[in-house]
Amino acid sequence: MRDILRKELKLSASPLAYFFILFGLMFFLPGYPVLCGAFFVTLGLYQSFQYAREANDIEFSALLPVAKQDVVKGKFMFVCLIEGCSLLLMLVAVLLRMTLLADAPVYRTNALMNANLFALAGALLIFGLFNLIFLGGFFKTAYNMGRPFIVFIIVVFLLIFALEALHHIPGLEAVNAFGFDRFGLQLALLLIGLAAFLVLTLLSYRAACRRFEKIDL
Amino acid sequence: MAIVEVSGLRKEYPSFTLRDVSFALERGRITGFIGRNGAGKTTTIKSMLNLVHPDGGEISFFGAPLAGREGEVKQRVGYSTGTVSWYPRKKIKDIVSIVRQFYDSWDEEAYRRYLDLFDLDESKTPRELSAGMKVKFNLLLALSHGAEILILDEPTSGLDPFSRDELLAVFTELKREGVAVFFSTHVTSDLEKCADDIVYISHGQIRAALPKADFTARYAQAGESLEDTILRLERGVQNA
Structure with a gap:
């Protein structure tokens, strides 16, 4: 498994995938829909x-001495690794905004969503949807990727819009908590986001394995 | 004893059908797979490697079906596909450094020997290689892990006559070591020079699969070369 991930990292990956982790x-x-950061990673x-x-990567991978489903596994591992790295950066930002920067006026007066644990759950949900819609869709052909990415874009921007609007709905202000306010709720939302991602x-991985087994390269 | 058996292989496309393809490969023999463009050679080869999903038939390697043993079987099989360019912007040495990790039996000495024989520069990228040199790079990967079977899709395509001769000599050397070589071609002189067996495919069907001497005895007319015989057979299929 390490070999197929190493191949993904050294041969298949575009430098942009690493750069966009940032x-x-x-x-x-502040004053920016922070979940767009997750979209840019995707x-x-x-x-x-x-x-x-363009590098004929899928056919090359399928010719290596691995089972076809290991090719799918390699892609999922790579994508999850990139997503995980960007989530770490987001977590650092969230922790700083919860502690040292908790009272920074520039964040307190922010009309848009606060980057708290709930926002991190939103990023996890975006990544989960990317894995489901884009990755799962890609492995229907192992070639066409435009359509699944467009579907993902539509879904993700509707989701970002909904999540941004949520704390403006009376009674749901708590999702935009600052610092350690409503920490129990924030943590619960984060865990729900993590569960949704997983x-x-x-689901996408299983469907992708099934689909990839059947297609002709 | 056959180490590869293809039996009743069938694959249907909207405009082409591969029908009841059956043949066997043996250790220490060179088999030429001949047919014109579009006859079904590449589909057959891709099916043998599970790149194409057949609609019917069985493929077995080393006495057991390929299904479920892909990783193990591919460790023992070398495959090369013509002029396809893998990772055109990566250096050859970087591609090889990844590929070698996958093979338990990677043979660094053989790799260096073929690198030298094919006159390949490791610091070049595939996009810097000519069509013939791309073929050689693909062959280099297929030949460097002690494969017991080589499945080569048009390995002589794009090669100059000298390189072609060198490659056919490599086949003969590998045959002596007990390797089964299976290569597709549409150049009959390749068969005349080194093949022990001929598998002839036309319009998706195997027309003959037998030792070269038997093929000549059965199908050749007086004074005909192998090329003349195959051309005549092909014309016959078209007129049928």
């Missing part, structure tokens, strides 16, 4: 898949 730092931006992954397609990714 968009996780958008969680520091944009880097999309570019990476295009780069790999479930969506696992």
